[in-house]
Amino acid sequence: MLGLQYLQRKIMHHSAVNIVFVSSAVVSIVILPKMRRILAAESLILFVLLGTAIAAPSHQRTTQGDALRVWRNNRRYKSHGLQTTNWGLDNALISFRNESEYLTESKAEGHTQEADYLPHGLPGQPMGIKFRQYSGYVTVDAKAGRALFYYFTEAVRDPSKQPLVLWLNGGPGCSSLGFGAMAEVGPFRVNPDGKTVHFNRYTWNQVANILFLESPAGVGFSYSNTSSDYSKHSGDRRTAKDAYTFLMKWFIRFPQYKFRDFYIAGESYAGNYIPELAATILHHQRLSQASFINFKGIMVGNGIMNSDTDNIGQITYPWTHALISDETYEGLINNCIKSNVDEILCEVLELKMSLEMGNIDPYSIYAPLCLTNSSELAKQEEAAIPGYDPCIDDYVSKYFNRPDVQKAIHANVTNLNHRWIHCSDLLRWNDSASTVLPIYRHLIARGLRILLFSGDTDTVVPVTSTRLSINELKLPIATPWYPWLNGDEVGGYTVIYKGLTFATVRGAGHEVPAFQPSRALTLFKSFLAGKPLPG
Numbered sequence: 001m002l003g004l005q006y007l008q009r010k011i012m013h014h015s016a017v018n019i020v021f022v023s024s025a026v027v028s029i030v031i032l033p034k035m036r037r038i039l040a041a042e043s044l045i046l047f048v049l050l051g052t053a054i055a056a057p058s059h060q061r062t063t064q065g066d067a068l069r070v071w072r073n074n075r076r077y078k079s080h081g082l083q084t085t086n087w088g089l090d091n092a093l094i095s096f097r098n099e100s101e102y103l104t105e106s107k108a109e110g111h112t113q114e115a116d117y118l119p120h121g122l123p124g125q126p127m128g129i130k131f132r133q134y135s136g137y138v139t140v141d142a143k144a145g146r147a148l149f150y151y152f153t154e155a156v157r158d159p160s161k162q163p164l165v166l167w168l169n170g171g172p173g174c175s176s177l178g179f180g181a182m183a184e185v186g187p188f189r190v191n192p193d194g195k196t197v198h199f200n201r202y203t204w205n206q207v208a209n210i211l212f213l214e215s216p217a218g219v220g221f222s223y224s225n226t227s228s229d230y231s232k233h234s235g236d237r238r239t240a241k242d243a244y245t246f247l248m249k250w251f252i253r254f255p256q257y258k259f260r261d262f263y264i265a266g267e268s269y270a271g272n273y274i275p276e277l278a279a280t281i282l283h284h285q286r287l288s289q290a291s292f293i294n295f296k297g298i299m300v301g302n303g304i305m306n307s308d309t310d311n312i313g314q315i316t317y318p319w320t321h322a323l324i325s326d327e328t329y330e331g332l333i334n335n336c337i338k339s340n341v342d343e344i345l346c347e348v349l350e351l352k353m354s355l356e357m358g359n360i361d362p363y364s365i366y367a368p369l370c371l372t373n374s375s376e377l378a379k380q381e382e383a384a385i386p387g388y389d390p391c392i393d394d395y396v397s398k399y400f401n402r403p404d405v406q407k408a409i410h411a412n413v414t415n416l417n418h419r420w421i422h423c424s425d426l427l428r429w430n431d432s433a434s435t436v437l438p439i440y441r442h443l444i445a446r447g448l449r450i451l452l453f454s455g456d457t458d459t460v461v462p463v464t465s466t467r468l469s470i471n472e473l474k475l476p477i478a479t480p481w482y483p484w485l486n487g488d489e490v491g492g493y494t495v496i497y498k499g500l501t502f503a504t505v506r507g508a509g510h511e512v513p514a515f516q517p518s519r520a521l522t523l524f525k526s527f528l529a530g531k532p533l534p535g
Contacts, residue, residue, distance in 0.1 A: 063174070063363060063393075063422070063423065063510070064169060064170045064171055064174045064179065064267070064268040064269065064423065064460075064510065064511070067170070067171035067172060067173050067174050067269070067423045068170065068171065068172075068268060068269055068304070068460060068461070098288075099248065099288065099291075099292070102245070102248040102249055102252060103252055105139075105142070105249070106249050106252045106253065109139050109142070111136065111137070111138070111139075111253060112253065113134065113253050113254055115136065115410075116134040116135060116136035116152075116253070116410060117132065117133075117134055118132075118133040118134060118135060118408065118409065120408070121133050122188060122197055122405075122408070122409070123195075123402075123404060123405050123408045124191075124195050124196035124197050124399075125188060125196075125197050125199075126197075126198060126199055129187075129199070130156075131153060131154045131155065131156050131159065131187070131205065132153075132154045132159070133151070133152065133153050133154070134150075134151075134152040134153075134254075135149070135150060135151040135152065135409040135410055135411070136149070136150065136410040137149055137150075137221075137222075137410070137413070138150065138246045138249045138250055138253070139249070140217075140242040140245040140246050140249070141224075141242070141245075144224055144225065144226040144229055145223075145224060145225025145226060146217045146223070146224040146225070146226065146229055146242065147217070147222065147223060147224075148213060148214060148215055148216075148217060148222045148242060148243075148246050149177070149213075149214045149220060149221035149222045149411060150211060150212060150213050150214070150246070150250065151177050151181055151186075151211075151212045151409065152209070152210070152211045152212070152254075153181075153186065153187055153205050153209070153210050154205070154209050155205050155206070155207065155208055155209050156187075156203070156205055156206050157206075159209050160256070162207060162208050162209055163208050163209070163260060163261035163262065163263060163296070163528060164208070164209045164211060164257050164260045164261070164262050164263070165204070165208045165209065165210050165211065165262075165263045165264070165265055166211045166213060166247070166262070166263070166264045166265070167180040167181070167185060167210055167211065167212050167213070167265050167266055168180075168213060168215065168243075168264065168265075168266035168270040168273050168274060168277075169266060169267065169268065169270060170266065170267060170268025170269030170270040170271065170272075170273065170303070170304075171219070171268070171269050171423055171424070172216075172234075172239075172269045172272075172427065172429050172432075173216075173218070173219055173234075173423050173424040173426075173427045173429075174219065174268070174269075174422060174423040174424070175214050175219055175220035175420075175421075175422050175423070176212040176213055176214055176215070176220075176266070177212055177214050177220050177221070177400070178220065178393070178396050178397070178400065178420075178422045179422065179511060179514075180212050180266070181210075181212040182197075182392075182396045182399075183392050183393065183396060183511065183514050184511055184512075184513035184514050184517075184520075185203065185204040185210065185265075185513045185520070185524075186200065186203060186204075186205070186210065186212065187199060187200055187203040187205050188200060188203075189389075189392065190392065190395040190396050190398075190399045191395065192389075192391070192395055193395075194394075194395050194397075194398030194399050194402070195399070195402070197399070200517070202513070202517035202518055202520070202521045204513075204521065204524050206521070207524070207525055207528060208263075208524075208528060209257070209260075211250070213243065213246060215239060215242065215243055215246070215273070216234055216238065216239040216242055216243075216427070217229055217230070217242065218230045218234065218424045218426040218427045219423075219424045219427070220400075220420060220421075220424075221406075221411040221412060221418075221420060230426040230427055230428065231426075231428050232428070232430060233430065234427040234428060234429055234430055235429055235430040235431035235432060236272055236273075236276055236431055236432050236433055237431055239273060239276075240273070240276040240277050240279075240280045241280070243273070243277050243280075244277060244280045244281065244284070247281075247293065251292055251293065258292035259292055259294045260294060261294055261296050262293055262294050262295050262296060263295075263296055263297050263298065263299070263449075263527075263528070264277060264278060264297075264298045264299075265298070265299045265300070265301075265524075266300060266301070266303070267300065267301035267302050267303060267510070267511060267512070268301075268302060268303060268304070268460075268461060268510065268511075269303075269304060270300065270303060271300050271302075271303020271304040271305055271436065271461070272303075272304060272432065272433055272436055274298050274300050274303070275298065275300075275436045275439040275440060275443060276433070276436065276439065278295070278298050278439070278443055278448065279439050279442060279443065281293055281295050282295070282442075282443070282446055282448075295448070296448070296449055297448050297449030297450060297451070297527070298443070298448060298449075298450055298451075299450070299451040299452075299453065299523075299524070299527050300451075300452050300453070301452075301453045301454065301455070301511075301512045302453075302454050302455055302458050302460070302461040302462075302463075302466070302510050302511075302512065303452070303461060303466070304436075304461055304465075305435070305436055305437065305440075305465070305466065305469035305470075306434075306435040306436070306437050306469040306472060307434045307435060308337065308435075309465060309468035309469040309471075309472060310461065310465040310468075310469065311336065311337050311465075312333075312337050312464075312465070312468055313462050313463075313464035313465025313466070313467070313468050313469075314459070314460070314461070314462060314464075314465055315329065315332045315333055315336070315337065316329075316462075316464045317459055317462035317463070317464045317465075318353065318357060318459055320464070321365065321459075323356065323357045323360075323365065323459070324353050324356045324357060325356055328349060328352050328353050328356055331345075331349045331352075332346070332349050332350075332353065335349065336349060336350075357459075361390070361509070362458075362459045362460055363458055363459075363460055363509045363510035363511070364455070364457045364458060364508070364509025364510065364515050365457050365458075365459060365509075366457055366507075367388065367390060367457070367509060367515065368390050369390055370390040370391040370393075370394065371390075387517060388514065388515055392514075393422055396422070397420070397421065397422065400420040401419060401420050406418075406420075437469065437472055437473060440473060440500070441473065444473075444475075444499035444500060449527070449530060450499065450500035450501065451500070451501045451502075451503065451523070451527045452466055452470065452500060452501070452502050452503075453492075453502070453503045453504070453505060453512060453523055454466045454467075454502075454503075454504050454505065454512075455504075455505050455507075455508030455509045455510060455511075455512040455515060455516070456492070456504045456505065456506060456507070456508065457507060457508060457509045457515070458508075458509045458510040460510050461510065463504055466502070467502070470497070470500070470502055473497075473499075473500075475497035475498055475499050475500065476497065476498045477495060477496070477497055477498075478496045478497060478498050479495065479496035479532065480495060481493060481494070481495045482494060482495075482535045483535065484503065484533035484534060484535050485533075485534045485535060486518060486519045486522045487518075490506060491505065491506060491516075491519040491522055491523070491533070492504040492505045492506045492508075492519065492523075492533075493506075494532070494533050494535075496532060501527075501532075501533075503523060503533060505519050505520060505523065506519070507519075508520070522534075
């Protein structure tokens with residue numbers, strides 16, 4: 001959301017809006033000249049909350065959803081909307097480089113797999129962990145001094161026979177180390193002490209080797225020595241380019257994974273990252289006869305896809321779940337989803353929607369909040385989702401800001417006082433695709449395995465948005481809608497189209513594996529096996 005002063009300034013100079021102060025507690029916004037509508041904001045004081053992301057509960061941490069909301073608001077006031085029809089077929093995306101060039105650069109930089117090995121694993125991990133772990137930096141632009149940080153965990157069993165999966169979180173600007181690795185699909189969870197970790201029995205490295213990438217530069221421990229990389233050059237294009245360069249150099253550093261079945265998975269704004277990177281890989285495979293990336297497919301959870309349908313779904317979901325009034329719903333539908341959007345009116349309507357929803361977690365509407373005092377904690381425990389800790393991000397932040405942890409995982413090699421945070425406050429996003437549907441058509445035509453999945457309690461990129469976006473592809477149905485099972489329980493619902501599979505995950509929020517880890521693991525296993533979800 002916009003800051004209070006900016007919003008007030010825009011409203012006062014806006015020709016279509018007149019502000020009438022009814023009392024110190026009520027602000028009425030009268031839309032002129034037709035006088036069709038009066039929108040009441042509950043309290044003048046609550047306008048201050050616009051400066052601190054009104055949609056997020058006060059005890060909640062900065063999340064992928066918060067970063068996504070900032071990005072959505074910023075794009076209203078800036079020209080975005082990259083042409084995506086030829087994404088990955090256009091050399092402007094990333095000029096072709098021979099694989100030998102990456103090899104030459106990698107040798108000159110001198111980084112090795114052995115140097116990235118973590119002989120003792122993560123600090124504070126339990127005894128008896130046998131699988132190997134690695135972490136470190138890959139330079140993606142030596143001239144700019146730009147390097148991306150990764151954490152890699154081999155599979156628990158038979159890593160030489162298991163596929164390789166790259167995990168990307170969204171934002172834009174949020175950490176795959178903090179979210180994906182430590183709160184969702186990785187092998188460990190940080191304990192409340194912020195010093196030790198425990199094993200995640202639903203870890204995805206049961207069946208795959210998992211590579212977590214903090215991308216782009218400026219996120220987590222990834223960095224650039226060129227400040228304009230953060231302020232002027234961050235965006236979808238460079239993120240795809242750097243991620244591809246990272247992969248090429250990573251495979252050179254880990255040659256045993258060349259030609260291994262390779263997949264990309266992630267969520268949220270990675271709904272852009274993943275298909276864009278996929279198209280980049282396919283583009284280079286077309287130009288090279290000897291590519292060692294054996295690319296098989298992608299899976300995207302609660303990911304953005306297409307601005308128009310994403311917006312409609314984001315409005316429809318809270319109304320159909322009895323979270324907002326009819327009046328607010330109609331105001332949003334009538335004023336905020338057409339091409340000539342009234343920015344100020346939409347800001348006010350979104351504020352009203354947030355006020356009506358109240359202090360709930362918008363990323364999982366039935367989940368408990370991260371609370372502080374003892375009476376609140378008792379209520380939190382009563383309302384808890386089994387296995388879900390709403391305060392885990394606090395523990396993760398404490399853990400990765402410990403100097404001994406940073407040293408152990410080869411992070412922050414400059415030893416500067418660098419504060420690790422979940423979502424970067426450095427980046428100024430400068431280009432983004434308004435739709436990735438043309439890319440999906442291209443990926444489908446190339447025969448990639450595609451799974452789109454949605455936690456059904458998320459309001460940020462809700463299931464309604466994903467379903468509306470998929471409908472725009474107009475794909476024939478191969479297997480009609482049916483409930484899929486996780487053991488004896490319904491895990492969600494799925495439909496198989498010719499070209500992709502869509503599945504919901506019952507009771508899961510924006511970060512599906514964090515809220516429903518068992519169901520998410522079943523989803524992942526079925527995807528890797530290339531089999532329909534059990535019904």
